[in-house]
Amino acid sequence: DTAVSQTPKYLVTQMGNDKSIKCEQNLGHDTMYWYKQDSKKFLKIMFSYNNKELIINETVPNRFSPKSPDKAHLNLHINSLELGDSAVYFCASSPPGDLTQETQYFGPGTRLLVL
């Protein structure tokens, strides 16, 4: 029973291409997140949606655009991919309630390599 799933698991593409990563959670959570883990292993938050509304938007290039068609899905579209976008992208979700208290449940990650 997959709780938070991401597709694809691996993505290899050329510089300048546009790509999307999809995330789905079947936990009934209201809040979903995108994190980026760079080569130094630091996980940094990029975006968060609560009930399909954007609530966190860190300093991320506007080539990155999240879309939440419903509470169970949060997709990430990246335009004009650059070498520096190579990283592991994690999706996460958290249950309804106080967002400062709830734990977050992570997907398996999408490994993006830009050549």
Added chain:
Amino acid sequence: KQEVTQIPAALSVPEGENLVLNCSFTDSAIYNLQWFRQDPGKGLTSLLLIQSSQREQTSGRLNASLDKSSGRSTLYIAASQPGDSATYLCAVRPRTTDSWGKLQFGAGTQVVVTP
């Protein structure tokens, strides 16, 4: 600006020894601190969440302490097993007006338990 540091970056111990993992943070204004486990090719799994008002949390062989005033947390794993081999990440939830559940991660400690 909150910074989260984990030392050491890597640790190797023989099976049966106790593990001690350290996490430090620069700003004591936090809601809570979480410890996660990350296995290669997989997402993060939450191990323990300690609220800012708590001193420690325990789950099985795991015990995490929190000293908010000194900006430190320690994760103890008793009687380590090869299955404990993974990267352990700590994350704080900053107490800011725009926190919205934002987690700030350390770079992790990679643990290898040898049989």
